[in-house]
Amino acid sequence: FKPGEVSVLFVLGGPGSGKGTQCAKLVAGYGFVHLSAGDLLRAEQQRPGSKYGELIAQYIKDGQIVPQEITIALLEQAMKEEFGKGKTKFLIDGFPRKMDQAITFEEQVAQSSFTLFFDCPEAVMLKRLLERGKTSGRTDDNAETISKRFKTFVETSYPVVEYFDKQGKVIRLSCDQPVETVYGQVTAALKGKEI
Ligand code: UP5
Numbered sequence: 001f002k003p004g005e006v007s008v009l010f011v012l013g014g015p016g017s018g019k020g021t022q023c024a025k026l027v028a029g030y031g032f033v034h035l036s037a038g039d040l041l042r043a044e045q046q047r048p049g050s051k052y053g054e055l056i057a058q059y060i061k062d063g064q065i066v067p068q069e070i071t072i073a074l075l076e077q078a079m080k081e082e083f084g085k086g087k088t089k090f091l092i093d094g095f096p097r098k099m100d101q102a103i104t105f106e107e108q109v110a111q112s113s114f115t116l117f118f119d120c121p122e123a124v125m126l127k128r129l130l131e132r133g134k135t136s137g138r139t140d141d142n143a144e145t146i147s148k149r150f151k152t153f154v155e156t157s158y159p160v161v162e163y164f165d166k167q168g169k170v171i172r173l174s175c176d177q178p179v180e181t182v183y184g185q186v187t188a189a190l191k192g193k194e195i
């Protein structure tokens with residue numbers, strides 16, 4: 001995308017911090033397009049004929065980060081499709097979660113305006129994910145994979161938040177509160193921002 005053609009907000013936070021839930025509310029409230037990297041990967045995994053299906057399944061089950069080329073290609077394709085329909089405001093949920101992804105995406109696809117970071121204690125996220133795991137059908141909503149996802153978040157993904165924080169581009173929200181309260185913080189933080 002050319003500079004200024006689209007606006008991109010990254011939405012980061014640990015597994016189960018509520019990224020998807022808050023993005024859904026922001027779509028309704030602000031007309032963003034919501035693209036969850038995890039959802040795009042799960043869809044690609046299930047697409048008949050995908051050459052990456054097995055690889056993606058394995059990475060997700062292990063709580064590891066899928067090689068950036070795959071995820072960035074999926075995101076870029078989805079953004080171009082939406083751009084073709086006149087959409088220009090994007091919430092990119094659960095991405096970038098590794099430094100190489102952050103750098104490549106901003107160099108090759110688009111610069112981010114800022115990052116919403118959902119800060120949440122692990123105990124709260126664990127409880128939410130185990131509860132969701134009863135019905136979600138997600139292969140990574142089990143105690144063993146959840147602890148791997150937490151480790152990956154701390155070691156690999158949090159440095160991305162720190163990287164954007166140093167650029168003054170992180171809005172930190174505390175999400176150990178009811179959905180509506182968290183959304184109230186989000187809308188307050190977005191007031192007066194150019195998006
Ligand atoms: N819930 C939400 N908010 C609540 C609140 N305020 N109070 C009480 N309950 C609340 O929420 C999780 C659960 O909590 C839900 O049941 C919800 O009702 C409840 P959700 O909004 O789904 O949280 P979210 O942060 O989106 O959790 P998610 O599990 O989606 O986070 P992950 O970051 O782990 O999952 P994602 O789909 O992004 O990634 C999955 C995997 O894909 C990764 O582990 C990785 O293997 C792979 N991946 C990559 O390799 N590369 C990428 O770039 C992205 C993903």
Ligand code: MG
Pocket residue numbers: 019020036038094
């Ligand atoms: Mg999610």
